[in-house]
Amino acid sequence: MKGVGIVLVSHSQEVAAGLKAFLRQVQPSVAVADAGGTETGELGTSTFRIKEAIESVYSEKGVLVLFDLGSARMSAEMALELMGEAAKKVKLADAPLVEGAYAAAVEAGCGSDLEKVRKTAEKTKQWRKLDG
Amino acid sequence: MEIGYHAIVKWIEKASRKIQEERDYLSQLDQAIGDGDHGVNLARGFTEVDQKLKARTQPDIGALFQEIAMTLLAKVGGASGPLYSTAFLKMASRLKGKETVSLDDLAQALLEAVQGLKMRGKAEQGQKTLLDVWEPLALNLANRREDWSWEQFCHLAREQMEKTKALEAKKGRAAYLGPRSVGHLDPGAVSSYFLFEALAQIMMEEEEGR
Numbered sequence: 001m002k003g004v005g006i007v008l009v010s011h012s013q014e015v016a017a018g019l020k021a022f023l024r025q026v027q028p029s030v031a032v033a034d035a036g037g038t039e040t041g042e043l044g045t046s047t048f049r050i051k052e053a054i055e056s057v058y059s060e061k062g063v064l065v066l067f068d069l070g071s072a073r074m075s076a077e078m079a080l081e082l083m084g085e086a087a088k089k090v091k092l093a094d095a096p097l098v099e100g101a102y103a104a105a106v107e108a109g110c111g112s113d114l115e116k117v118r119k120t121a122e123k124t125k126q127w128r129k130l131d132g
Numbered sequence: 133m134e135i136g137y138h139a140i141v142k143w144i145e146k147a148s149r150k151i152q153e154e155r156d157y158l159s160q161l162d163q164a165i166g167d168g169d170h171g172v173n174l175a176r177g178f179t180e181v182d183q184k185l186k187a188r189t190q191p192d193i194g195a196l197f198q199e200i201a202m203t204l205l206a207k208v209g210g211a212s213g214p215l216y217s218t219a220f221l222k223m224a225s226r227l228k229g230k231e232t233v234s235l236d237d238l239a240q241a242l243l244e245a246v247q248g249l250k251m252r253g254k255a256e257q258g259q260k261t262l263l264d265v266w267e268p269l270a271l272n273l274a275n276r277r278e279d280w281s282w283e284q285f286c287h288l289a290r291e292q293m294e295k296t297k298a299l300e301a302k303k304g305r306a307a308y309l310g311p312r313s314v315g316h317l318d319p320g321a322v323s324s325y326f327l328f329e330a331l332a333q334i335m336m337e338e339e340e341g342r
Binding site for chain 2: 038039042043044045046047048070071074075077078
């Protein structure tokens with residue numbers, strides 16, 4: 001059974017790829033795609049790379065997109081707009097990239113639906129790292 | 133006054149040339165308050181737009197703007213790619229299938245572009261962004277009176293661009309600088325000024341030619 005897919009958007013190709021490798025170790029059953037950097041691999045984000053990444057892990061269960069800073073949100077939103085109808089099953093997470101992706105992967109690995117995976121990812125905004 | 137497809141192409145060519153000439157200046161402005169790549173990014177995008185213009189045959193202004201939007205989206209990294217792309221996409225849907233447009237059509241298209249920019253950037257006028265140029269100009273064209281002229285439109289563009297110097301940035305990387313962003317022009321407002329300056333210049337040439 002295929003679960004919710006996860007897409008990692010970062011300004012850095014290495015950040016997104018590294019995080020993907022990390023998630024694979026945590027939860028190998030979850031489909032994760034990375035969309036870091038521009039089309040030429042420079043620092044930045046690319047709407048078309050994000051769209052391709054979403055499509056590569058897309059299923060009826062949906063896809064959660066996590067992103068880092070600045071233009072990443074705009075590029076991700078445009079990717080969804082270009083997808084048309086299929087974008088209904090894709091959600092952006094308002095969450096820190098690393099913590100959110102980690103929590104989302106664990107939740108998706110349990111077979112939860114898209115809404116649950118998104119909420120779990122977004123809860124990581126409240127995670128306390130010190131005095132916990 | 134009707135504006136034909138070829139005048140629109142001349143506008144974009146002129147804007148593109150200007151942005152490429154001013155590439156280093158735009159990047160310098162961006163080094164002061166952003167991540168320093170505005171000129172390089174936009175120049176790369178418009179170089180590609182030039183190629184696309186050469187290959188076009190069908191005189192449809194909406195389709196032209198659609199192609200510009202997708203080209204800028206693909207080639208311009210950073211925030212200015214999605215922003216300029218959204219503006220051109222909104223204009224494209226308004227001007228779909230048109231070989232000529234009236235000033236009212238253009239004004240409506242610009243107003244929709246402004247709505248698109250606000251939605252995409254989650255910004256309002258006065259926050260030291262390209263909206264500080266786009267919104268007053270769209271409104272100026274939409275609410276023009278009998279004594280309105282392209283020359284005056286061009287002056288307004290410059291004035292609005294220069295006003296961003298005194299503003300404190302509320303959006304994008306510059307917002308992290310807070311009050312330290314005051315005293316610098318917003319690079320997106322400057323590139324937008326180049327776009328509208330080119331529009332006014334081409335339209336003045338067109339008017340003289342008649």
